[in-house]
Amino acid sequence: MTTPLTEVLEGQRAAELRQAARALLKEPLLLAHGAHADEFRLVRQHAAELRDWFDRNTGWSLQADTEAVRLRKTPGNPSDATHPAREASRAAAPFTRRRYVLLCLALAALERGEAQIALGRLAEQVVMDASDPRLVEAGVEFTLERREERLDLAVVVRLLLRLGVLRRVAGDEDAYVSGAGDALYDVERRVLAGLLATRRGPSLVTAAAFEERITELAAETALESDELRFRAIRHRLTRRLLDDPVLYYDELSDAELAYLTRQRAFIVARIGELTGLVAEVRAEGIAMVDPFDELTDVRMPEQGTHGHITLLLAEHLAAAEGPVGPDELHARVRELAREHGGYWSKSAREPGLEPELAERAVAKLAALGLVTRTPEGVVPRPALARYAVGDTVALEAGTVTTSTAGTRGANAPAATTRAATTRKAKKK
Structure with missing residues (x-):
């Protein structure tokens, strides 16, 4: 028989475990020192239970030591390219192809280098590695003589600073970009070693096409029994429910849909128990909604000009019956x-800026699972229906309102009326 004190302690432990799990989903790499030191200590305290849960339900491994904790996340949908790396905030420009290549070359140079490195020295190593004939054949070339190339390397370094791979000792990146100075960094080797989240070493991947290479990097081991195949399906579904804004049934294979139909209640209950996410089940799919609106890297609705344009274009697209072209x-x-x-x-009101504004809005809608891109144009997805404006309804004399398809009643929690419009943090 439990006592009131036992119940209080159990409730406190469950709340701390939930807070630790949410911290990992929001920031899969937590350091002992810095902005997330409190979350690091909490995760370390519950590392054993968290490691067991993520291994059993997602196949993600959790590494924890005295310096860092790292949840090695692999996506449920490896082909999803809607959430690129960014230097710092959601407003920062997404990484380009050049920046991704620079990031890989910089990590390789840091792995071979000393405990300290200057930005200029790192640049020399990157230029040397970029001369590899295979990169040249692929159209990748870096001299870092132009300012824009040096700026790209500086953006990569700032990302590594934010991740904790580097710690600035002296100087700054702006001085290097302008050619007026340099910067010196400590290399945190234990953090660097924990960045790679692949199941196979990249050098072991034999596929040539990009998407096939990504699939091989995250491939499961040989699934030779029904139990292993069912476990792999459970992992993929749980990953997508944790990471994606909405899981559409029509995106699943027959085996995945059959498994989800049988095990849906169990899967969403397990996720909700650990994370506090609430399942919203619709005819087209499932969204795990965050009542606290914290586990997201893309928000909608959002304040500001671009948020307003995105909302208005969402309303327009929700009324479309087919693909909507760029014109x-x-x-x-x-x-x-x-x-x-x-x-x-x-x-935003300048003439000729329409393509940029439209692209920015569509990119956000695609990241939220509200639209898809096709060669014919942008196609609305079912979850976008909540932004479709319906008929005008008279409430009382002099007052009118418009109904919105897909929204819940006025008594529903605000967070649930936005289900499938926020994406859980998808950092790798």
Whole structure:
């Protein structure tokens, strides 16, 4: 028989475990020193239980030592390219192909280097490695003589600083970019060693095509029994429910859909118990909604000019019956600028900026699972229906409102009315 004190202690332990799990989902790499030191200590305290849960339900491994904890996440959908790396915040520009290559070359140089390294020396190593004939054949070439190339390397270094791979000792990146100085860093080798989250070493991958190489990197071991195959399916489904804004049934294989149909209640209950996420089940799929609106790297609705444009384009796309081409989207942005430009920033009202504004909005909608891109144009997904404006309804004299398809009743929690419009943090 449990006592009130036992119940309190058990409730406190469960709350701490949930907080630790959420911290890992938000930041899969936590350091003992820095902005996430409190979360690091909490995860370390519950590392054994967290390691067991993630291994059993997602196949993700958790490494914890005195310096760092690292949840090695692999995506449920390896082909999802809607969440690129960024230097710092969500507003920062996404990584380009050049920056990704520079990141890999910089990590390789740091792995071979000393405990300290200057940015100029790191640049020399990157240029040397970039001369590899295979990179040249692929059209990759770096001299770092141009300012924009040095700026790309500086952005990569700032990402490594944020991750804790590097610690700045002296100087800064801006001085290097301008050619007026240099910077010196300590290399945190234990953090560097924990970055790689692949199941196989990249050198062992034999596929040539990009998507096939990604699939091989994250491939499971040979599945020679029904038990192993079912476990692999459970891992993929749980990963997607934790990472993706919405899991659509039509994106699943027959085996995955059959397994989810049988085990849905068990899977979502296990996720909810550990993380506090709430399952919203619809005819088209499932979304795990965060009532606290914390585990997300893309938000909608969002304040500001771009958030407003995204919301208005979502309304337009929700009413579409098929693909919407770029010309139509650009024309719609011009119309919106005439109607709502008074509320937008001055730069967003400049003529000719419509393609950039439309692309930014579509990129966010795609990242949230609300639209997909096809050669014919942008295609709305079922979850976008909540942004479709319905019929005007008279409430009382002089007052009107419009109904929105897909939303819940007025008494529903605000977070659940936005289900499938926020994506759980997808950092690798």
